[in-house]
Amino acid sequence: xxxxxxxxxxxxxxxxxxxxxxxxxxxxxxxxxxxxRQIHSQGPQYxxxxxxxxxxxxxxxxxITEDRKSSTLILPHATLRDTAVYYCIRGSNYKxxxxxxxxxxxxx
Amino acid sequence: xxxxxxxxxxxxxxxxxxxxLRCDPISGHVSLYWYRQALGQGPEFxxxxxxxxxxxxxxxxxxxxxxxxxxxxxxxxxxxxxxxxDSAMYRCASSPRRTGDGYEQYFGPxxxxxxx
Numbered sequence: 001x002x003x004x005x006x007x008x009x010x011x012x013x014x015x016x017x018x019x020x021x022x023x024x025x026x027x028x029x030x031x032x033x034x035x036x037r038q039i040h041s042q043g044p045q046y047x048x049x050x051x052x053x054x055x056x057x058x059x060x061x062x063x064i065t066e067d068r069k070s071s072t073l074i075l076p077h078a079t080l081r082d083t084a085v086y087y088c089i090r091g092s093n094y095k096x097x098x099x100x101x102x103x104x105x106x107x108x
Numbered sequence: 109x110x111x112x113x114x115x116x117x118x119x120x121x122x123x124x125x126x127x128x129l130r131c132d133p134i135s136g137h138v139s140l141y142w143y144r145q146a147l148g149q150g151p152e153f154x155x156x157x158x159x160x161x162x163x164x165x166x167x168x169x170x171x172x173x174x175x176x177x178x179x180x181x182x183x184x185x186x187x188x189x190x191x192x193x194d195s196a197m198y199r200c201a202s203s204p205r206r207t208g209d210g211y212e213q214y215f216g217p218x219x220x221x222x223x224x
Binding site: 032034038041042043044045046049085087091093094095096097098099100101 | 112139141149150151152153156163164197199201203211212213214215216217218
């Protein structure tokens with residue numbers, strides 16, 4: 001039970017922003033929202049995480065709704081190399097429970 | 109800097125043999141995790157260490173699976189009497205934090221285990 005809901009797949013045009021939604025309506029107060037991605041057969045790559053506030057780093061921005069029931073990962077200028085499976089994960093400790101994720105395909 | 113490394117990258121073994129998979133975490137990382145990933149699925153948690161202490165082994169499928177991290181750095185995942193259902197990608201991850209402010213984990217390239 002991954003406890004998050006994501007679309008199975010999404011497409012995005014190269015150079016445009018990619019907005020990946022995630023629903024975590026039963027998230028509890030001490031659980032973080034994590035985003036990882038996995039490119040082809042490589043190991044998962046950490047992207048960003050947050051608790052309540054919106055977060056930004058060099059890779060992406062994370063927007064968490066005020067009620068914390070959903071979030072959006074934003075890749076501001078998607079490139080072909082951003083094609084990957086993106087996992088939204090909620091958790092309060094070390095144990096990451098991966099679901100099936102969203103396959104983002106960036107098209108030229 | 110160097111990331112998480114795993115060896116071997118590929119292992120083919122016959123049913124009934126024992127295998128040992130090695131993980132070398134990022135230098136200085138406190139926490140180490142083992143996951144198993146089937147084709148088309150996300151990684152599945154197996155076990156977790158803080159320094160040399162195994163804090164959680166609830167994800168190990170059965171008692172044929174064991175893991176150790178004797179000096180708080182390199183870890184070995186051992187599978188005894190391998191079975192075909194053990195075939196999967198085994199991934200190791202490490203984290204600089206022990207508790208508290210979120211847990212970003214850095215994954216290695218994995219060991220592809222095939223049991224014939």
